[in-house]
Amino acid sequence: MADVSFHDLSTTRVIPAELLTRSVADLTAFCDRAGPIIAAVRAEGDAALQRYARLYDGVTAERMSVRAEPEEFEAAERSVPAPVVEAIRRASDNIRRFHEAQKPEEMWLKEMAPGVWAGDRLVPIDSVACYVPRGKGAFPSVLNMTAIPARVAGVPRTIVITPPGPDGRVDAGTLVAARHAGITEVYKCGGAQGVAAVAYGTATVPKCLKIVGPGSPWVLAAKRLLADVIDPGIAAGPSESIVLADEGANGALAALDLLIEAEHGPDSCAFLVTPSRAVAEAALAALPGYWRDMDPQRADFSRRVLTGASGGIVLTRDFGAAIDFVNEYAPEHLELLAADPMSVLGRIRNAGEVLIGEYTPITLGNYVLGVNAVLPTGRQARTASPLSVYDFMKRISVGYVTKHGYPSLAADAECLATYEGFSAHARAVSTLRRRLLEF
Numbered sequence: 001m002a003d004v005s006f007h008d009l010s011t012t013r014v015i016p017a018e019l020l021t022r023s024v025a026d027l028t029a030f031c032d033r034a035g036p037i038i039a040a041v042r043a044e045g046d047a048a049l050q051r052y053a054r055l056y057d058g059v060t061a062e063r064m065s066v067r068a069e070p071e072e073f074e075a076a077e078r079s080v081p082a083p084v085v086e087a088i089r090r091a092s093d094n095i096r097r098f099h100e101a102q103k104p105e106e107m108w109l110k111e112m113a114p115g116v117w118a119g120d121r122l123v124p125i126d127s128v129a130c131y132v133p134r135g136k137g138a139f140p141s142v143l144n145m146t147a148i149p150a151r152v153a154g155v156p157r158t159i160v161i162t163p164p165g166p167d168g169r170v171d172a173g174t175l176v177a178a179r180h181a182g183i184t185e186v187y188k189c190g191g192a193q194g195v196a197a198v199a200y201g202t203a204t205v206p207k208c209l210k211i212v213g214p215g216s217p218w219v220l221a222a223k224r225l226l227a228d229v230i231d232p233g234i235a236a237g238p239s240e241s242i243v244l245a246d247e248g249a250n251g252a253l254a255a256l257d258l259l260i261e262a263e264h265g266p267d268s269c270a271f272l273v274t275p276s277r278a279v280a281e282a283a284l285a286a287l288p289g290y291w292r293d294m295d296p297q298r299a300d301f302s303r304r305v306l307t308g309a310s311g312g313i314v315l316t317r318d319f320g321a322a323i324d325f326v327n328e329y330a331p332e333h334l335e336l337l338a339a340d341p342m343s344v345l346g347r348i349r350n351a352g353e354v355l356i357g358e359y360t361p362i363t364l365g366n367y368v369l370g371v372n373a374v375l376p377t378g379r380q381a382r383t384a385s386p387l388s389v390y391d392f393m394k395r396i397s398v399g400y401v402t403k404h405g406y407p408s409l410a411a412d413a414e415c416l417a418t419y420e421g422f423s424a425h426a427r428a429v430s431t432l433r434r435r436l437l438e439f
Contacts, residue, residue, distance in 0.1 A: 004284055005312025010275075013321065015328055022378050023267040023310045024238055030221035034192035038225060041193050045202035052193040057163045064168030066204040068175060068186040076175035085176055091368040092144050092180045098370030099149040103389045109398060115405020120395045124154040127206065128392055129198035130183075131213030132162040132174055134190060137264075140177035141367050145374050145387065146213045147181040153392035158183060159206060161198060163190025191215075195222035199230040212387060214374055217267075233391060234384050237377040240269035241333035241362060242326055242351075244344075246319050247275060249337040251282025253358060257335055258283065259290060260362045262302035262311060269310040270302070271329075273322045280313045323347050330381040333362045352381045403439065 007019060040048040046066050053059040077085070109119035130146035132139050143160060150158040160183055162170055170186055178186050187205050189197045201207030211223065214236035223232035241261035245254045254272050262270035272283055287306070291299040305311040316322040323344065326334060330350035338344050341356045348354055352375030355365050366373045376384035401409060410429040417425035 004287060004306050005308065006280070006284075007312060007314045009321070009325070010277075010315050010317050013317070015325055018309060019271075019314070020329055020379070021310075022238070022240065023269055024217045024220070024378075027217060027221045027224060030217045031225055034218055034221040034225060037192040038196040038199075038222060041196035041202070042200045045197075046204050049189045049193055049197060049202065049205070052191070053164055053168070053188065056191055056193075058166045059164055059168050060166050061168030064164060064188065066188055066202070068170050068188065072169055073175050073179055076170075076172035077179070079172045080176050084173060087368070088140055088144070088173065088177050089180055091141070092148060092177065094368055094370035095144050095148045095372075096152060099152040099372075099389050102149075103152055104393075107398065109400070113405060113408070115402035116409060117398075117400040119398050121398050122393045122395055124156065124393050125209055126155070127157040127208040127210070128155050128159075129208040129211045130158065130160045131190075131194065131211055131215050131219060132160055133213070133215050133219075134163040134165070134171060134174075135216060138171040138173050140171070140173035141373065142213060143174050143177040143181065143183070145372050147178065147183050149372065149387065149389045150212075150392045151182050153389040155392050157185075157206065157208075159185040159187060159198070159208065161187045161189050161194040161205070161211075163194070164188035191218045192222035195219055195226060195230075199226040210392075212374065212391060214377075234374070234376050234387065235378060235380060236332075236374050236387075238267040238269070239264040239333075240331050240377055241271075241335065242329060242331040243270075243272045243335045243337065244322060244326055245272060245274040245276070245279050246322075246338040246344075247279065248339045249274065249276070249279050250358070251276075251279040252286040254279060254337055255283035255286040256290060257337075257361050258306070259287075259294070259302045260366075261333055262305040263294070263298040265301050266304040266308075267310075268301070268305050269331075270305050271311060271314050271331075273314045273316065273325050275316045275318050275322050277315060280315050283313060326351065330376075330379040332375045332377045332381065333365070335360070335362055350379075350382045352376050352386055 049066055053064060104122055107121040109117045112118050128150050132142045147158055160178055162174055197205040198208040198211055210231035210233060212233040220235055220237050239261040243254050243258050258270055258272045262268050274280055327350045332352040334351040334354045336344055336354055336356050353365055353371060355362055365371055372386045374387035414426045414429045
């Protein structure tokens with residue numbers, strides 16, 4: 001068995017650039033191959049979706065409807081174990097409450113000066129497609145995280161696209177989650193072809209204004225290629241995480257949580273960052289036992305991540321240097337294991353989410369806590385935020401000036417318009433307007 005990657009930065013202040021590089025940093029090859037798929041969907045519509053379902057998703061069923069039919073929802077409710085249905089329901093309730101609390105007021109206006117009012121009105125986007133992946137597992141949790149905030153925001157038409165299984169059906173848990181979220185439109189198309197379907201529309205799949213949700217490099221490439229056709233939302237790519245542990249952290253616990261995002265796939269990124277050699281050694285000692293008890297495929301995924309260039313253990317010179325590493329890396333998920341985590345929280349500038357303390361593993365955030373688990377990846381956390389109700393709404397600026405407030409604004413506006421050389425701007429607030437309004 002290969003050794004876990006150990007990056008000793010204890011004697012340097014320089015963070016090697018290769019540690020900040022994501023496993024899928026260059027999408028050029030995917031874009032080149034996704035282009036013909038997009039073109040085929042645009043030209044052939046549903047026929048292309050059916051063909052790619054067989055080619056890429058391994059569909060062997062003789063018949064596959066592009067849209068999930070009502071009887072599939074009913075069959076899903078019967079086939080999913082009752083405890084799973086209840087877990088989905090409770091998780092969706094928490095996610096809904098979180099996003100309802102996050103939802104802003106429909107409109108605000110503030111008096112900037114006597115008789116001068118300015119503000120915003122927030123309205124939902126008309127249509128959104130939620131992408132729920134399937135290639136490396138089943139993800140009803142992703143449906144919850146994407147569709148529920150869209151529903152809370154008031155999007156009139158929220159649909160779901162997801163790859164079909166070999167039987168030509170949607171994952172049953174995903175359909176159960178869709179029903180609990182109030183989603184009735186679920187379409188069987190994933191990858192680049194799914195993105196193209198909602199960008200252009202087909203006879204069955206509606207054209208949408210925006211697409212949200214995590215996906216494979218194929219999905220990311222298609223979003224990039226179609227960014228002038230459909231709003232691609234935040235680029236939520238392969239999973240990435242950092243477990244940040246101080247000298248007093250439990251190394252075995254840190255190792256347990258290091259595996260959470262690493263098991264998503266070999267393209268994930270996962271690091272334990274600590275200034276403590278003892279914590280690092282305890283984590284190293286615990287990992288083999290954890291791998292023995294895991295599902296073999298997930299163990300293989302996480303082992304490949306933690307023994308490769310995109311994962312492992314980073315030993316820093318002190319805890320301040322560990323925090324600096326986090327802020328430079330800008331991880332999707334950050335789990336903070338520290339004696340006084342609240343004092344550390346204010347020093348974290350760049351992370352998609354911060355989960356604080358030994359009782360808040362990343363698993364809770366991914367499923368049931370309520371915070372949104374669709375997060376910016378690829379260092380986008382330096383400028384981007386988690387998926388939220390704001391992603392399903394847009395602001396319309398509102399201004400209102402009374403007769404009393406007009407004169408002082410008009411004088412300044414005329415002055416600036418004249419300076420910039422815009423005569424129509426200037427004349428619209430000149431004495432000519434006063435004459436027309438007779439005041």
